[in-house]
Amino acid sequence: MSSLILQNHPKNVKCLVLLARHISYHVKTRQKVSIPPMSDMEAVSSWGNTHLDSVDPEIHGLIEKEKRRQYRGIELIAAENFTSLAVMEALGSPLTNKYSEGLPGNRYYGGTEFIDEIESLCRSRALEAFHCDPEKWGVNVQPYSGSPANFAAYTALLQPHDRMMGLDLPSGGHLTHGYYTSGGKNISATSIYFENFPYKVDSTTGYIDYDKLEEKAMDFRPKLIICGGTSYPREWDYARFRAVADEVGAFLLCDMAHNSALVAAQEATDPFEYCDIVTTSTHKSLRGPRAGMIFYRKGAKPAKEGQPEGAVFDLEEKINFAVFPALQSGPHNNKIGALAVALKQAMAPSFKVYPKQVKANAACLANYLMAKGYCIVTGGTDNHLILWDLRPLGLTGDKLEKLLDLCYITLNRNAVFGDTSFLAPGGVRIGTPAMTSRGLVERDFEQIGEFLSRAVTLTLEIQNQYGELTEDFNKGLVNNKEMDELKDDVEKFTYSFEMPGFVISDTTNYD
Template identity: 50%
Template sequence: MHLRPILRTLGSVRRPHFKNKFASMSTSIKVEQNGVDAKISDPNLSLPLEVADPELYALVNQESNRQKKGLELIASENFTSVSVLQCLGSCLTNKYSEGLPGARYYGGNQVIDQIELLCQKRCLETFSLDPNLWGVNVQPYSGSPANVEAFTALIGSSRGRIMGLDLPDGGHISHGLMAQKKRLSAASIFFETLPYHVNMQTGLIDYEELEKSAKNFRPDIIIAGVTSYPRTLDYKRFKEIAVANDSYLMADMSHISGLVAAGVIPSPFEYADVVTSTTHKTLRGPRAGVIFYRKGVRSVSKSGENIMYDLEERVNAAVFPGFQGGPHNNAIAGIAAAMRLASTPEFKNYQTRVLSNCKQLAETLKQLGYKISTDGTDVHMLLVDLRPINLTGSKAEFTLQTIEIACNKNTVPGDKSAMNPYGIRLGTPALTTRGMQTQDIVVVAEFIHKGLQLALDAQKVSGPKLVNFKSTLTKDPIFADRVRILKKEIEDFAEQFYIPEQ
């Protein structure tokens, strides 16, 4: 990452030259700013990062090099655009703006209001939503806060009931994770939660079990959302179950929102009451969250009277002052920039390639002898079940990391322990952003295969313990040399592909 160009986006201040690395705090220097002489009382504020903080600058560049030389296969990661990076590094980070456009608790927000309203407008347009029927709050700091804020808006603080997909089966921690004797997520701490599951034989969501459990549990909210489930969701079936139990249907589309925006997979908006999402995964935006909520008629009473949604005020109040203070205006601008790009033909083409690349990855790994959970994928990610080769996800993740392939260990249906899973999750959004096509993904799959075979060979020497396995892989001269050779091969391959940066 070259940081000097970033400074050009932050205004037209000409930096003075200093004899010393850090100028005296008491120094007062005049510089030209927008054609006017302006005083700098603290010259250190104008220093670029490489001068102001060489230690941190070196680490940022180290991470930049890692991203360029490695293969990012973590399904929740992506490379954002230059326009989003410019928003994040802009003067918008300086402004406090608690409240909503037109109703702030601070002055000086006339431009910030325009940015947030533009962001809201673009969010609705990107997903083809009628502003008379849908609204959106763009202030959540990320996906998990957005989920808790949505829960609070829908059912308050009365320990309402929530059902979400169980974590080992592909659900997200924010959907209500509980251990046997401990509530682990905010949803389970503040609300009563009950998981639904996948069928252990097929790995697919068991909608019949969900229907029966919902009938007994009577949830206030049913969540249709996943973090490691590689198939599309039957939103119509979810809605039928929700209506039968007078439940709100909340869709968490954090992983798939880019695919939904491009229209390449089914949308939750036809059926859901509330839709939450992050903006940094398949949407390729900043690290932030959004909450979409319905407006207008929710249902009709037995007497024929319209029952209206009242979610706008409740969602906005749950975000601020319920859980947050001032919004991150630089991130909101970044969302607006990302939504503009998500409305282009190029973005739809990108998402189409994300899907074809992921299907190619699944097919190639199957041909190489690996078991793919649910026997394939409908979306941007897949799960490799490593139980048939007796390799834990932790060992697979560590081995692949040593050769510059980033993925994450993950539970697969039927895993006995969420802490020691036998699967890895792989995704294609980041590699597709770098320009990889299906033929490149075949090469990536072969690299993964070589890495996993290396792990199996190391395990024969190290035995079952992870600490011994790591030592063998990195310190045994034979294995360290194999790691070095394979890592160099992968780095040479990865550096052929583009990463957007300032």
Template identity: 60%
Template sequence: MENRWHRVLHLRNGFRWSGSSLKVSNRDGVQCGLGDNQPLCVADPDVFWIMEKEKQRQFKGIELIASENFVCRAVMEALGSHLTNKYSEGMPGVRYYGGNQYIDEIETLCCERALAAFGLDSENWGVNVQPYSCTSANFAIYTGLLLPGDRIMGLDTPSGGNTSHGYYTPNGRKVSGASIFFESLPYKVNPQTGYIDYDKLEEKALDFRPKILICGGSSYPREWEYAKFRLIADKCGAVLMCDMAQISGLVAAKECANPFDYCDIVTSTTHKSLRGPRGGIIFYRKGLKPRKRGLLLSQGDGSDKYDFEEEINFAVFPALQGGPHNNHIAALAIALKQVATPEYKAYMQQVKKNAQALASALLSRKCRLVTGGTDNHLLLWDLRTLGLTGKNFEVVCEMCHITLNKIAIFDDNGTITPGGVRIGTPAMTSRGCLENDFQTIAGFLLRAAHITSTVQRVHGKLQKAFLGGLQNNKDIVDLQSGIENFATRFAMPGFDA
């Protein structure tokens, strides 16, 4: 009945129905076109079938990329919703477009849930949920608080840092925008232990005097000692910023050290371990500065209050971005509601247990892990002791329906080789895998390593010859079948049965 009356209303206003399509005509009967109201499989079968193949790849494979996860149905529904139609430049209550009263409600709710998820008081912390990614969030911090050419310091990318914290290649090429527009100097891990060398970090920071000191990285399997970072930042007069993109889920669940206890600014992605939509988020201190802290950035006027809020919000918009993605913000609000539940805490506890089970299984088979294990959701496997390269191993794993990523690892002389892989447990934990399942996964990984070693021995490590040796390989076919049988036992969040 509702559908019939909707059609009557549309006809009175010049709309015309044609099957499943809704079209509009002017008074002369010329069609203006509102597009088809067809499902994707009808409107664009080419895209639809590629998407279906990707859905099957996810379902039939083992996802071990540490920065990936599977969102729930509600998050996907929000992402694919009518909210994508609305332009909302500006902040809630001060938009540049009209018609944003409900968008303001959604963004305000998302901000409230973000603070609640991490146990933060709105009197002391503010949040911006508009960044399109964590890289965008980080660059907003630099743009808001620094002048071009000012200094920043973060963990070296080959040591496990993120390129958005600044990175030069060995030949001096500036890879990161942070290094193009600002001056960056990295600190590093000890090449023998894989742990951050805090003594050398302090020495470098006091010589370099960065205005922003960054903790957090993409591939560091151990705890961050935020108290040490705080002391160093205070000694050199730096703002202390944490990029917790990898570990934000663990932070929210109180399963790792809390950067909010020591840092001035905290950024994160909203996917990865947080299990929300892809995007970024910024938390910043508000209110009075504690007397025990040293001088911080933007204190030149003698104020005893943090003044991050205006600079950071202005940097996000209008300095760097256009309108926020309202469908993403709604999806993030949904994910953050889940983050604040006991079920989510149990999930993150299982993520850590699974990472430790996987690490133990590999170590028991004489595999070498950087730092000898993990404190969080990821581990770094040094394949050089097996005579393998991370690139070749990654290719074999992908052919067998395991996805992970190659990673550079420091050797004893400090040179960089792509000799390892990064492995994470959040995604498969979301599918219901437990410790015993990750022991099975360790067995799959070792079989893939054996295949890689055999093909390298017969055909060599060079890419063309190596790839040729993988064609019609019976061992790969057998392993692929075993992995598919294993993976399809576990449900996919958000997928139809």
């Protein structure tokens, strides 16, 4: 019991003093020593109020290692970002303790008065942040992330085996927009439960081929058309999508998960002007927690031929029912609280500077790489990401990704139009949101471009010396002096920039 007290009790000193007195008394009086049991209340306090580093040093140490990895590296994964300390405080709050199935004012659990206030505040901030008139738009903030948000929207709008069209995965679409292989294998749940017919980019320009999209839609007659992608570096012509959707009688859904911050700051074309549904995750460019939202139209429908006069949208009940009870149970209230914080931060006047810089940094990096002679898909970018085609160099994205990771630079292998392998695709995707959150500007991204160019040269040298097979190539990554030099240069570079959200201990070495 004394060992238990030493390790876990929050009032260690007091307990030890009492225990010493107890033993001393019994020794003096020659009575048998019996250690008093810890009371139930003391046991609860010990279990519930002890810090992580004491309860689980192993997990605590791994978290500290991950913090150090983030701090010392160059984060270029377009879907990742660094959130704020305020958001993380809300995520780790007692809001995680509360069940609240249902919607504010209509819950299946008691004790939700403050949860209702938090969710209502989050919804109103979401509408305000994206410049939506609450008379014309509503929002559900309960989806656990962007993928469940998309599937909830499909569940609300479609019946099983209804037809839908989204951007093909090798063209820059997302798995949740529906994907099946050339052999007909269904990869995502979307393609399992609904009939998909993808539209694609032009093979020479890399831009969406809107004429073929319209032609396909006229033949396929989908009930839903999706715009938005995961690795498409150009703007979206929502007006053209709207015209096609109206022509075939389809709903139009935008997945703005990647560029939501640009939309909020009015640094990207506004999908709300044209779409019926807008979905998003919240942890990418928006810098929030890992959650999701579904925006839906309300009120009177725009007048058009063949539509009854006074027709209104009926999406609100369908969307809310699809989220709960159809697909989810209790919402994650800590995420909703954290999202409310992130949305407030996104409405601050200073936030508008951030998406501008994200775009400027992406354009700068794309131009730097193209000036070096590298092939950037579409010849540049309009948003936060760059798609780099490595095929002219004779490289695959997995090899460059692996070498960069060992040199403290993270990005991801990515398919380029025409690829058939997703394990060894012909390109990599680069994003600027995370490092822009650390305060980097154009001159810093030119330095990043130089690091990337050095890495490509190293990758080619290793491949030429050891061979293209993965097991042979990996041998050249061991004890490589030039890689060690690049890694050291990257670490010195990143340590000169502030890290949002947390600090690194100067006294503890977790390497």
